[in-house]
Amino acid sequence: MSDRVYFDWNATAPLRAEARAAVLGALDVVATPSSVHSEGRAARAVVERARSQVAALVDAEAKEVVFTSGATEANVLALTPDLVARGRQITCDRLFVSAIEHSSVLSGGRFAPEQVERLPVTTDGVVDLAALKAALARATTPLVSVMHANNETGVIQPIAEIAAIVHEAGGLLHVDAVQTAGRIACDIAALGADMLTISSHKIGGPQGAGALIMRGVQPAAALLKGGGQERGFRAGTESVAAIAGFGAAAEAAASSYEASADRMAALRDRFETLLKHTSPEAVVFGAQVPRLPNTTYFSVPGLKAETAVISFDLNGVALSSGSACSSGKVTQSHVLTAMAADPALSPGALRVSLGWTTAETDIDRLLIAWKRVAAALLKRQAHAA
Numbered sequence: 263m264s265d266r267v268y269f270d271w272n273a274t275a276p277l278r279a280e281a282r283a284a285v286l287g288a289l290d291v292v293a294t295p296s297s298v299h300s301e302g303r304a305a306r307a308v309v310e311r312a313r314s315q316v317a318a319l320v321d322a323e324a325k326e327v328v329f330t331s332g333a334t335e336a337n338v339l340a341l342t343p344d345l346v347a348r349g350r351q352i353t354c355d356r357l358f359v360s361a362i363e364h365s366s367v368l369s370g371g372r373f374a375p376e377q378v379e380r381l382p383v384t385t386d387g388v389v390d391l392a393a394l395k396a397a398l399a400r401a402t403t404p405l406v407s408v409m410h411a412n413n414e415t416g417v418i419q420p421i422a423e424i425a426a427i428v429h430e431a432g433g434l435l436h437v438d439a440v441q442t443a444g445r446i447a448c449d450i451a452a453l454g455a456d457m458l459t460i461s462s463h464k465i466g467g468p469q470g471a472g473a474l475i476m477r478g479v480q481p482a483a484a485l486l487k488g489g490g491q492e493r494g495f496r497a498g499t500e501s502v503a504a505i506a507g508f509g510a511a512a513e514a515a516a517s518s519y520e521a522s523a524d525r526m527a528a529l530r531d532r533f534e535t536l537l538k539h540t541s542p543e544a545v546v547f548g549a550q551v552p553r554l555p556n557t558t559y560f561s562v563p564g565l566k567a568e569t570a571v572i573s574f575d576l577n578g579v580a581l582s583s584g585s586a587c588s589s590g591k592v593t594q595s596h597v598l599t600a601m602a603a604d605p606a607l608s609p610g611a612l613r614v615s616l617g618w619t620t621a622e623t624d625i626d627r628l629l630i631a632w633k634r635v636a637a638a639l640l641k642r643q644a645h646a647a
């Protein structure tokens with residue numbers, strides 16, 4: 263596989279060396295962290311070290327971190343009507359989620375479907391703040407969930423501003439920071455989030471670990487009931503090795519993301535410039551607003567993303583499309599639908615996402631592959647004309 267180049271970091275990132283070492287070390291732990299004997303205390307120490315490392319990544323306190331099986335579980339755990347906010351039991355009557363959220367948030371968690379409302383976004387993919395204010399007036403105690411950056415477009419949401427609006431209306435804010443933690447500054451206090459979700463495998467940790475970070479607000483009841491692990495928020499023996507790898511990845515990401523961000527932005531910008539040069543009709547979604555430094559989401563009219571992904575793959579390039587094919591039917595990206603994207607562009611949406619090991623030569627390979635895909639498209643269009 264060394265001959266291949268990987269541009270699907272928003273789906274998952276390769277394991278960092280530090281995370282691999284931590285996972286391997288923790289696999290030799292012989293007890294569960296709940297046991298009181300020395301072996302149990304050793305396992306507990308591994309988990310608590312990771313908790314501090316994960317907390318540090320988002321400037322939280324270790325005691326605010328609850329480990330889960332991933333971001334999906336953390337999102338569903340957070341989205342519950344029954345919360346304890348600053349020691350007081352409250353019931354949220356409505357859940358507002360942006361229309362571009364990950365499916366785990368769009369599912370509404372433990373809210374009844376009729377209590378869940380989707381917030382519109384602008385054509386740039388930014389949450390419509392006027393619509394948010396109007397929506398909040400329709401609830402007594404609203405819970406709002408908005409992602410820090412979108413996984414398809416990379417568009418960064420004005421979370422601090424959203425937090426101020428939500429809190430002013432007497433509501434609470436959950437933020438899915440899966441795509442920003444370890445990539446750009448993601449400080450829970452600066453964001454103003456009451457609850458924050460992050461995932462291990464997006465920052466170079468192993469798959470199957472995540473965290474809900476709770477600042478003064480917590481679910482009143484666990485999602486998984488059983489043993490009292492994770493202060494009663496998440497029953498079940500902790501995946502000590504996955505958590506150890508998550509912690510090590512968080513520490514590595516925290517100390518290196520600033521340098522990586524500048525480098526990735528330069529590589530991404532070079533790709534976009536040359537893409538426009540080869541295909542002037544190319545449209546980059548969300549290009550006019552702040553975006554993650556590693557993400558390009560683009561399309562050209564007439565392109566079919568599903569075939570383009572296969573063609574890139576045959577050329578040694580792994581990337582992803584905005585549309586998904588299931589049971590022979592192609593479904594368009596809900597993100598592009600929410601952005602009211604040109605219907606001529608949506609079926610061809612391709613996502614290129616970079617990471618800390620992406621090199622200049624990888625971009626060269628990507629551009630060569632794109633020229634082939636674009637040439638094949640032109641040929642097909644000429645044939646059809």
Ligand code: PMP
Pocket residue numbers: 272273331332333334335364366409412413438440441461462463470471472
């Ligand atoms: N939220 C966002 C924004 C994501 O991109 C993803 C992963 N695609 C998730 C949540 C779910 O993460 P996990 O795979 O850890 O459940």
